[in-house]
Amino acid sequence: MNTQATPSPQFYLTAPAVCPYLPGEMERKVFTHLVGPRAAEMNDLLTQGGFRRSQNIAYRPACESCRACISVRILVNEFKPARTMRRVLAANSDIVGTMHPAQPSTEQFSLFRRYLDDRHQKGGMSDMSALDYAIMVEDTHVNTRIIEYRKRVPGAGIGDQPKGELMAVALSDLMSDGLSMVYSFFNPLLDRRSLGTFMILDHINRTRTLGLPHVYLGYWVKGSEKMHYKTRYQPQEHLTPRGWERYAEDGGV
Structure with missing residues (x-):
């Protein structure tokens, strides 16, 4: 998977996995890489748009049947x-x-x-x-x-x-x-x-x-x-x- 900085971020979708918060639910996430000179600016924009950061990854829930996760x-x-x-x-x-x-x-x-x-x-x-x-x-x-x-x-x-x-x-x-x-x-x-x-x-x-x-x-x-x-x-x-x-x-x- 390419992790090099590009002019526009590339987004990917994870496979379904068991939700760690709600029983009986499956979770999926959309994510992108936070790399390069615009990483801080992109992190600001994505966080304000409901993403979270983990290492150099920004992600947010993209579950098919649940909208319980809400940014606060x-x-x-x-x-x-x-x-x-x-x-x-x-x-x-x-x-x-x-x-x-x-x-x-x-x-x-x-x-x-x-x-x-x-x-x-x-x-x-x-x-x-x-x-x-x-x-x-x-x-x-x-x-x-x-x-x-x-x-x-x-x-x-x-x-x-x-x-x-x-x-x-x-x-x-x-x-x-x-x-x-x-x-x-x-x-x-x-x-x-x-x-x-x-x-x-x-x-x-x-x-x-x-x-x-x-x-x-x-x-x-x-x-x-x-x-x-x-x-x-x-x-x-x-x-x-x-x-x-x-x-x-x-x-x-």
Whole structure:
């Protein structure tokens, strides 16, 4: 298959496979390669059009009989954390997030394996090696960053580089209109901290600081309990056949 950059992207369709989210459903995806000097621009356009990125591939669902996967983005300028989210922020006030170039480390991979072994033992990523992890982080032609969340060392100054325990990691794309969360993981033994929620709230704050309007959360799958959390971050927009429309959790779009 040709992966060289071309003036216009070439799209391909996957064969049907068992849906990992909804029982009894089959999934198909349309995808293209994100390579060459226009990769970042193309990633912006495709993400805004409902695609997601995995390494140097942009994909979106193209299922024959199901439209349950819906792209979600948070409207950061209007967002106000609910009481439970404010408690999460307070509980994690001792964590410092630092953005780095997309470079893997042994420490990151160790945390990644602990997360997979606890949360995704039967998932498609369950057998990923250190090399697989490095490829996931590094194989990008777009503006990708990795954010390390570490426990603040007592006595460290505001400008000091945090050297405390690595508690969570987020791989995210910096786009023209916001941040797109590609993948995140955390120490599974720290459930009480709600680190998944904390990382989303941190991305909202970072995006607002950048003066950009959106945080892209990927797909909300209607009917999938494990995807329900994405609708908690209001207000948000969902991509419909009519374009991006405001969504209300109690009343739909």
